[in-house]
Amino acid sequence: MNELLFETIENAGNAIKNKQISPIELTQMTLTQIREHEPTVNAFITVMEEVALAHARQLEAELMHNQVRGPLHGIPIAVKDILQTAGVKTTGGSKIFEGWVPDEDAVAVQKLREAGAIIIGKANLHEFAMGATTENPHYGSTKNPWNEKRIPGGSSGGSAVATATGMAFGAVGTDTAGSIRLPAAMCGTVGFKPTYGVVSRRGCLPFSWSLDHVGPMTRTVRDAAIMLEVMKGYDQKDQASVKRNVPVLYDSLPDLKGIKLGFYEPYMFAGIDADVRRVIDEAFRQLEVLGAEIVPIDLPGINEALNALKAIAQSEVLSVHEPLLKKFGHLYGDDLKYRFEFGSDMSATDYIRSQRRRDQFVRETIKQMNGIDALVGPTNVQLPFEIGTMVPEMAISNMFTLGKTPLANILGFPSLSVACGFTLENLPVGLQLIGKPFTDQRVLQIGDCYEKSMPWVKALRKHVEGRTI
Known part of the structure; x- marks a missing residue:
């Protein structure tokens, strides 16, 4: 397996820009990786081989004329199969739409294509994005790359697995109660839910229009920022879209001195597995070593x-x-x-009444976060379920049982999950940061500093190279 498939988007993009590898070669390598690992993990509903290679040829021709669209030029990216792709079926993970071929891209997909990203395939998901397990009765269950008997989290499970296994350099996911961040945590990758309204949802089959978010899933925080920089922006046809320009790209922090992180233990550690708690405690200690101050905070209501x-x-x-x-x-x-x-x-x-409770909680939380850079806690508090153990009556509670992601959705605040270690069963755990509205850049910056002190991409590469999936 070529190690380039586990390079960052930034490094792979530079290799293309410097003509060390061509978009066609990188796409072919990615397709080879898919052929090797897809039969085991079932990360895709549709692999877009012909479309991807055609786009790669176009981008290579541009490169030969020294035209580079940006850091995503020639980079293979997966798209959750709930976002429209022009000329390629978009199923939503459902049999109802198994033959639907949209005539236009979702806004986020269009922006990525225009920036030079190569859409390599449509990732598997929990049916209509309504679940935390990615056990799909129509297209098969996606398997966790660390233990194929377990779920990868959901609903963007296929997107997380494709990214974790080198079958894509990143992916687009959606997040209504944690569907980007939970699978990222359980697969050892990065997931970022931007502030509500920063990325257009137009062209995405809706789950809950007042809670839905679209965001990047990558192997590093920097890569998430690179993707988000392209995806963000005002869309007058999405009523939730915000007009303000939200900074995303950042200068790396040398440490976290002066950073104050709020921690509400009664929520964040409720129902937590003892081994997951051990990993999170170690992550907290590392944040403090970097200079961050973790302070207790209240979240009334x-x-x-x-x-x-x-x-x-x-x-x-x-x-x-x-x-x-x-x-x-x-x-x-x-x-x-x-x-x-x-x-x-x-x-x-x-x-x-529920919307009123929500509004009141948002206002109160902003007050509580005065002087706080971000909230901190675990992303997942339980190990991934074994595939086939979920019953329909658990459908709504699963996300709340498995993780602490729903908090950022009811708030609409930016939230990052970054890998922070492994349980004794060698299953990844995610650390979650939740910022105040439109502090997306700051949240990414804090996560980047932590991540660089604890690099997990090497563990992903070693795992896949060892053929243990």
């Missing part, structure tokens, strides 16, 4: 806010799928049917 998230998400998703249910109800997986039953019990009063 958090339980009510998280219950509000469940009510909001299930109410909104039912309104999206209600027309389809009348005609295609029999094609949905059992766990989704359970979700719809839950949502049907929500009244308009319940929904409005």
